Amino acid sequence: MRYLPLTDTDRTEMLRVIGAPSIDALFADVPEEARLTGPIHGLPNHASELAVERHMSALARQNLVAGEVPFFLGCGAYRHHVPASVDHLIQRGEFLTAYTPYQPEIAQGTLQMLFEFQTQVARLLGTDVANASMYDGSTACWEAIVMARRVTRRAKAVLSGGLHPHYVSVATTMAKFTGDDVHASLPELAAEGDIETLIAAIDDDTSCVVVQYPDILGRIADLSELAAACQAKKALLIAVVTEPVALGAIRSPGEMGADIVVGEGQSIGVGLQFGGPYVGLFGCKEKYVRQMPGRLCGETVDAEGKRGFVLTLSTREQHIRREKATSNICTNSGLCALAFSIHMTLLGEKGLRGLAEANHLAASAAADRLAQVPGVELVTPTFFNEFTLKLSREARPIVRELADRRILAGVSLGRLYPGIQALEKGLVVAVTETATAEDVETLATALEEVLA
Template sequence: MRYLPLTDSDRGDMLATIGVSDIDDLFVDVPAEARLSGPIEGLPTHASEMAVEKHMRRLSKKNLAAADAAFFCGAGAYRHHVPATVDHIIQRGEFLTAYTPYQPEIAQGTLQMLFEFQSQVAKLYGCAVANASMYDGSTACWEAVAMAGRVTKKKRVVLSGALHPHYAEVVKTMAKFTEDEIAGGLPSMQGSPDDAGLIERIDENTSCVVVQYPDILGRISDLTEIADAAHKKGALLIVVNTEPVALGAIKAPGEMGADIVVGEGQSIGVGLQFGGPYLGLFAVRDPKHVRQMPGRLCGETVDAEGKRGFVLTLSTREQHIRREKATSNICTNSGLCALAFSVHMTLLGEKGLRTLAAENHRLACLAADKLDAIPGVRVLNDAFFNEFTVVLERDARELVRDLAEDDILAGVSLGRLFPHEEALSGGLLVAVTETASEEDIDALCSAISENMA
């Protein structure tokens, strides 16, 4: 029996109250080509459970899993080895509980974990305070932009052209509702980021400057000059990091003057998982900005008996206070992914993280040297961590498809990330982590060499 709690009259009253004539009016912001006008062609209206399971198994066999290929994809989602201990611990009953502890002080284990997680993120980012996680890296980026607007009372946002285009699109989408002016750009195909060009775009009306570190092409530069230039104009510097393992080898953004540091935590403790769920990280360098942060903040205290305890210190989200006073309404606490991150980080420790980062860099350097020696292939970067861009004398999208036929996932083509920019079509973003063996690197280089001939 179907459950239909609302009558046509009920629906009509609701639509009239919010001022629209038809339910389709609620979806006008969704592009027409993304909306269905009827049932999906070729899809049966019903099938038995067994038939659906059989069909889905057949479809799953078409996938090429990362573990079954020579894997060099990155661009914001990285394959790292996650110890079996992580999965074991996050499934323990103490942690595998309700989605959100609405009586948080009862869940002392969860609060302690989040407190430790915050401490780890703050140290990793070189900041004073981190929150208890967010939905993912791209929405954390937007939340940082919104926070900068609240702090500076300005509306112009300068995005580096080397910011991940998906992150830039999220910022542009959300800015439609806040009337922020977004000044974006495209990455320059040169060995180092165009920091001087970015600095020239900062003016007195700028609320924040958003840069990625390492950037979308894998390049690394000192952010100090950008931070100084932003601060002279009364703007904040927001730094996006999509590969936290890199911070085991390169300088923390907060140490170079970044005011807000955000990013994606998936690399540590969280598998690729077909694109999610992932983990947004968010931290601020100056404690005075704490009350403008989105999301939750867990704190340490003592109870009535003087024993150590943990509390939900701040929770400036729309579910907990008046909506108009909330700093965010999409500041989801990705609790389980945050737990996985914290467990993996604890297992590594500082020494382990630095060792892991060193191995990533060693393998990436090995791959870059071998690729650069192939005729028709040139490594773009002056500096990189475990990800770099190669420039090919052919469309990188075609090369990626050709190599996938031989179970080699060669990387992410810039043509896929920037589909309307022909000048970038020869760029291939190659990520090399500790999961890539030297044999995998040789297979990649051999396959590219053959396909470039």
């Protein structure tokens, strides 16, 4: 039985007060094709709990489980081995049921964990300071763009063609409500990225340049020249990292002069989980700390001189006057941040470097093998654990055919950029430490057959 406390009269009055002609008008921003016009297809209106469980289990069995098939998906969400101790520790009651740490006298464990998390993230990203996490990578990217506008008092954001299209979509959607002028472009199936193009696009109205590192095709660029060009025009350089394991092998964006570094922390400690929840990373130069969104935990001493932890900076809208708030995203992914921090602690610096090396070696071997397949061209000669192939025909139906053979071959650019003919033959392949040599050979053999 549904619980519907409002009567038709109540709804009519509410719509009258807000000036909406109907309930449907409240969903005007949702595309027509995405709205339900009736019950969900395939589900009966009424069924017993046992029948529903059986039906849903049957649907779930149609999924390909990442750990049971050759798996090469990436593009912002990566399969890594997460030690069992991570899940064990985050399920301890003091962490699993903890709420936000507003009261330092009863939240020392949570605050200390977030303090350690901030330290790990700042060192990983190469920034002076990092916050206590954001919702996810895409919203962290948008928050960085808004922060750049506050710092520079400009509204033009230049987005690299190598930035993940979902991140671009979040930024362009949010900009509709803030007036930011977002300039986005498409990537090209080429060995080099668009650093020179970005430098040429910087002018006196530019608040920031946003570049992904490694980018959506897996390319790795030296950001130093771009950082210098931004600094010359008093714009900020925002670097986005969707695969933080890469920073165990390549220079951090902060080292190359990035003003703000954001990213998705899912790779470390957090499973794929059908796309979430994930954890956003956010770091910046110390001089911009007061404009940083979210929260910052700090170390201090109490009246007796004992070490303790407090919320040092908290600029969310429920803490201060709304017009002074730096963010209205009121969720930090605390439990996922804990998982990240535990996994990072278990790895340590040596372990992270070893994990990064294992990823790169596995990806390099896979790229060499796949490049031998007739009809396959390696687009990105330098990469970390993710590279782009150009196939002899459209990649999207090939990915589907390989999925029918129980091989998750990668992400087709036609899926990420529908309708863009120049990209439809592109296939992005991610190879982590979880992919075996046998998995790679299975993919190569199947690819030879479907392209023949």
